[in-house]
Amino acid sequence: MRPAIYVGVASALVAAIVMITGAGEADDAEPATDQSVLTVQTTSPQLAEWRDEVVAHGSIVAWHEATIGTELGGLRLIEVHVDVGSRVLAGELLARFDPASIEAELRERNAALAEAEAAMSEAEENAKRAESLRNTGALSSQEVTQYLTRAQTARAQLDSARARVESTRLRLRQTRVLAPDAGVISARTATLGSVAGAGDELFRLVRQNRLEWQAQIAAADLGRVQPGQKATATLPDGSMIEGTVRQVAPLLTQNLTAIAFVEFPPEVQLSSRAGMFVSGRIVTGASTGLSLPSTSIVVRDGREYAFVLDNNLVATQVPVRTGRRIGEHVEVLSGITPTQSVVLTGGGFLHDGDRVRVTAAAEQRAAR
Template sequence: MKRIKRSTLAIALLALVVIAAAAVWLTRKPANEPGTPAAAAKGKAGAPAARPTLTVTVAKAEPTELTLTLAANGNVAAWQEASVGSESSGLKLAEVRVNVGDEVKKGQLLAVFSPETVRADIAQSRASLAEARATAADAAGNAARARTLQATGALSQQQINQYQTAEQTAKARVEAAEAVLAAQEVRGRNTQVLAPDDGVISSRTATVGSVVAAGTELFRLIRQGRLEWRAEVTSAELSRIAVGTTAFVVSASGAQVRGKVRSIAPTVDPQTRAALVYVDLPNVQQNTGIKAGMFARGDFELGRSSAPTVPQSSIVPRDGFNNVFMLLPDNRVAQLKVQTGRRVGERVEITNALPEGAQIVVQGAGFLNDGDLVRVVAAAGPAGAGAQPAAAPAAGGQGTGETRARP
């Protein structure tokens, strides 16, 4: 009797478990049953529909008028330098009136030597001249009287010749004394050091109180304040440059100056196969960023041409290459390697061919990967004007990057 009750109880419990399982199964609607949201979210292949990775803007490559340039490197130097020295020897430098960087005019007083010694020499030379003139006057009188007595025979011919020789010797001494006086006066003028031309003082070795020898350099002058850029251009490119060509020179500090080609060297260096092209630069005082002795790079303007360009923000540097993302018809993007060229403003030249009518991702390009699905919106401003992405990047996306197109 007890066994029958236990069997009945076990059967009843098992029936309850089966009924509960069936109820749970019946209340749970299959996810893949037609009409359910899960089934609607599946594609034809049965996979869930992908969500857009990012909201982007697109633009097409546009033809832009660009300048044809030729890049070169070289040194900045003075157009001409004048060495200003002393012509007097053994004089003490009493005064220095200019310093390095001063702009001077032709004939301006730069330094003064002590004139006392020269003045004494000039006074002595004048006294010697006066003595020589007196002696010459006496000799001339004796010779004149001797000539009047020549016909009378009171003096022999030898005596007359002696008086005439004395007269000529006295005249010569007068001329010598005049020359000595002139030389001393030149020394007196040389006690003042004058600028030989307009320009800028580039170096100074003059020191007050020093005694210098004749010919010692006291100052160095950049004539007329003119500088030049001596660009090295290969022999293959030399024929593309002509006198008068405009050049933009950029120093190491970033200062940019516009100049013009003054001349081209008539020879080519046999070692480097390069020739020097001399470019005149504006006044040295007006360009604090360009100085003589600097190394500078620059570009020669050779003309203008039209080329396809894209916004700078659409260029994404990855793995050592420049890339752009092209929008496909299914709103996915394809990564393309491109070669960049010249740059104007915020646009960069693309030198290799792009597919006809290709739409390039501009805003948000740096966050994309090849094959990403995107949502395209209209640009709020000029394409590539630096707008920020409208949504955060998907997990695993790469950061943005920029590259400067070298001219």
Template sequence: MSILSKPKFRRGPVIAVILLLVVAAAAFFLRPPAKDPVAGAPASAMTVELVAPDRRDWSQTLQGSGPVTAWQELIVSPETGGLRVAELLVDVGDVVRRGQVLARLADDSLKVDLRKQEAVVAQSRSSLEQANAYVRRANAVGATGSLSDQQIEEYRISEATARATLQSSQADLDSVKLKLVQTRVLAPDDGVVSSKSGIAGNVVSAGTELFRLVRRGRLEWRPEFDARELASVKTGQKAELTLPNGERVNGTVRIPAPTLSTSTGRATVYVSLTGDSTARAGMFASGLIRLDTTPAITLPQTAIVMRDGRAYVYLVDAHNKVSAQTVTTGRRQDDRVELLSTLASDARVVASGGAFLSEGVLVTVKQAETKR
């Protein structure tokens, strides 16, 4: 081989390698982009808890309103008159007991009358003793014939007159003593002083009002109902009213009125209230009376969404999408509300937060915690 000859170059393998590289590059750059699973899926609006309609036995209720009044009001006044009010011993709001002295009248003049009448009684008693002595002597002498029957009869009449005079004066003495006792004005029963109209120093007559008492501190709520509503009210039913300050007070129906008003066609129901409340006579309150028990399909109040004057619930389907459904509500007790509309017993209802949802959005269902 000549020194000047060139080596042979094999082009086939080189071309094959280049073609492979071109194909690989084309496959890499021309492949479709990978799909982003997060960007492609619809986003969840919020995480919600689900509840199902619950059947409960609830009492029917009757709504009403009326004043709060005293069960019975007692007027305290003196039984004797013409005397000055010496002292008023209680004030409005005081709790008093039966027989407690509430006021005292001046008794100076009656004490003078008492001494005077005691003297009259003593004089009458002496007159009767003297008449008795005359009768005894007349009877003794009359047996001898010294006194006529007419004289003896006169002595007996004088004795009867003296006895009657003593009884009359004794009755007058008892009357003065009674007036002295009546100068102490007593509470006729346990109660709370609701008003005081007596004024110390005034001369009062018998029957002049000094105080008013709420007897035994008992109050009543007196709502009014028409004839149809009254037919379902019975003695012993439970009631609940709301005071102006928002406090709820329990009570029991004492008695429905036996007659209806001829002018309004309504009747009063007398509801006795518990004594441990801030209720006061003169308040006006609204409330309800619980009637017979009936079944109710209920949901938590938080599941009800109010929009445009209508009530809605949000239902979640098998794909966790929500849909709004109009419902009609009824009675309410505690934190639950009655559904008058029909819902499936296995309906999946959003328990709370429905106001933030819209039709067809996707939600994440919070799994119920399992009890250990």
């Protein structure tokens, strides 16, 4: 009988050890389960107005660049008053050529004009006397006609002398190179002391200091861009400037792109410069759609997902389709409804079916 007693005692001891070990493992398992629950923050999709935009790239150029040259040839440049970057007003003196030769010519032609005036005065008096003697027989008809013809010739010579004087005065005024419009000097080739030829370029002027963006857009987007639409360009330093579409070019470029001319208000000219290559967007409309913070979207295997919580705080991985992005928010086109609770942060550590814990701060924000 002793072997049976020993077997029974041994079995009882083994059972007791198993129960104690199992209880210890159960006690250890429960805290481990609690520690595996991830604490997350939640949010709800919000309705937002999303802008329809067209992406564009291109250079900033002068709105209009005027070429300022000389209308005279063979004169020496004796004054230059502006340089590149100078701001000028319409009619301001930019440079001046030596007027000495033209002033001498003007004096000569004024003298010829005075001579022509005297000759015409004499011829008209003779014509009047001859006309008064036409019927007296003192002068023949032929002689009277000659006096009248001389008066007409003298009048024509006077008009010619006046025209030559006016032409010389015009040339004298052309020795002063004036700004055709207000703006900024963008280039200068005028050199003090040089002798310029007629038509030579002296300066280039950005009219009214106005710049515009030649935004290149894809041919497929050409029908969406219209004059008057708002546009935003990002400068190389990261700053952004806003403008308005002035017009759209009627022809495509060699790259099969269209050019939209976007003008900027005068106050943005200080931060931008002609020649800058910038990128931006043209706003073609707006529509309403759901919005989520970008941290709510999880990318796995090239696809986008969001984690939705049910009433038991169980996370379900839901595929979503996103659209436009503005700052830290993304448009959700499908997969989420406005009433669902979505994991805001920590979704990258979750798996489908995981139970989570929501922080009180997140619950209060979701309630608000």
